[in-house]
Amino acid sequence: MDYLPLIKQPISSELTDFIELFNHSLDHGDGMLAQALDHIRERGGKRMRPMLILLMAKNFGEVTEVTQYAAVGLELLHTASLVHDDVVDESEERRGQASVNAVYDNKVSVLVGDYILSTALLYVSYTHRERIVRYLAQLGRTLSDGEILQLSNIQNQEISEEVYYNIIKGKTAALFEACSAIGAEASGASGADVEQAKKFGQNLGIIFQIRDDIFDYYDSKEIGKPTGNDMAEGKLTLPVIYALNSTGNKEMFRLAQKVKSREIKSDEIARLVAFTKENGGIEYADKRMWDFHGECRQFLDTKVTDPAIKRALEAYLDFVIERNN
Numbered sequence: 001m002d003y004l005p006l007i008k009q010p011i012s013s014e015l016t017d018f019i020e021l022f023n024h025s026l027d028h029g030d031g032m033l034a035q036a037l038d039h040i041r042e043r044g045g046k047r048m049r050p051m052l053i054l055l056m057a058k059n060f061g062e063v064t065e066v067t068q069y070a071a072v073g074l075e076l077l078h079t080a081s082l083v084h085d086d087v088v089d090e091s092e093e094r095r096g097q098a099s100v101n102a103v104y105d106n107k108v109s110v111l112v113g114d115y116i117l118s119t120a121l122l123y124v125s126y127t128h129r130e131r132i133v134r135y136l137a138q139l140g141r142t143l144s145d146g147e148i149l150q151l152s153n154i155q156n157q158e159i160s161e162e163v164y165y166n167i168i169k170g171k172t173a174a175l176f177e178a179c180s181a182i183g184a185e186a187s188g189a190s191g192a193d194v195e196q197a198k199k200f201g202q203n204l205g206i207i208f209q210i211r212d213d214i215f216d217y218y219d220s221k222e223i224g225k226p227t228g229n230d231m232a233e234g235k236l237t238l239p240v241i242y243a244l245n246s247t248g249n250k251e252m253f254r255l256a257q258k259v260k261s262r263e264i265k266s267d268e269i270a271r272l273v274a275f276t277k278e279n280g281g282i283e284y285a286d287k288r289m290w291d292f293h294g295e296c297r298q299f300l301d302t303k304v305t306d307p308a309i310k311r312a313l314e315a316y317l318d319f320v321i322e323r324n325n
């Protein structure tokens with residue numbers, strides 16, 4: 001099912017305005033920076049996070065200039081973090097296109113990321129709303145903290161779900177949480193409603209990341225990465241964590257430690273992937289996604305009254321849990 005038209009339906013004109021403002025934020029004169037910004041602008045994406053901001057704002061009030069500036073600020077911050085992540089991860093592709101560091105080099109990429117980050121701060125300042133500025137500043141800190149936690153966890157011998165969720169909450173979930181909070185805040189929602197919106201966003205982000213992690217156990221051209229890519233990068237995700245802790249298999253624990261030390265071979269990754277599938281790892285991760293889905297549904301049933309907004313947010317939730325890329 002194509003969920004995106006349902007998601008966009010109640011915010012179509014507002015989303016058009018957002019895209020125009022976002023593209024304008026990346027305008028620059030001639031030169032290398034202009035070329036790099038054009039390269040980033042061309043890859044676009046589905047705009048899932050700005051759409052969440054717009055939907056949440058419309059749920060609690062209306063989309064205003066404040067909402068749009070906040071949405072552009074957040075999307076720019078997210079974009080800057082991706083440019084920097086590609087340098088850290090030594091990635092050569094982003095959404096099927098060459099990454100900035102692949103087209104230019106790491107020095108240029110870091111400086112382009114810094115420029116976009118500064119532009120994010122500029123645009124969020126246009127809201128003249130201290131609380132929204134604070135949300136965005138805190139998000140930048142949280143994302144950096146999450147990345148460092150993930151890197152440090154590679155050296156950690158412990159393999160636990162708690163650490164896994166802490167990393168997610170400091171990365172993917174933090175973005176969705178901030179989108180929901182900023183959207184609600186921009187439209188003047190009460191403090192209690194903003195907190196509930198934040199929790200909805202966090203749960204949504206956790207679902208998003210678990211779904212991403214499940215993809216890693218299957219080889220697909222649509223997803224654009226080989227099976228076991230996370231393990232090759234030293235990451236252990238929820239499916240294999242569950243399989244390891246539920247079986248206590250010492251041989252597989254030994255391979256898991258080789259993942260963390262970045263010494264694992266491709267045939268050993270294949271064994272860990274097969275072990276995970278054979279011992280209920282995928283089913284467990286899927287169940288946990290639906291647990292968080294249930295918590296999201298409670299928010300939709302109690303805090304979303306407009307039928308069009310509710311249908312859009314339901315479609316958003318279903319897209320996140322059922323998507324195939």
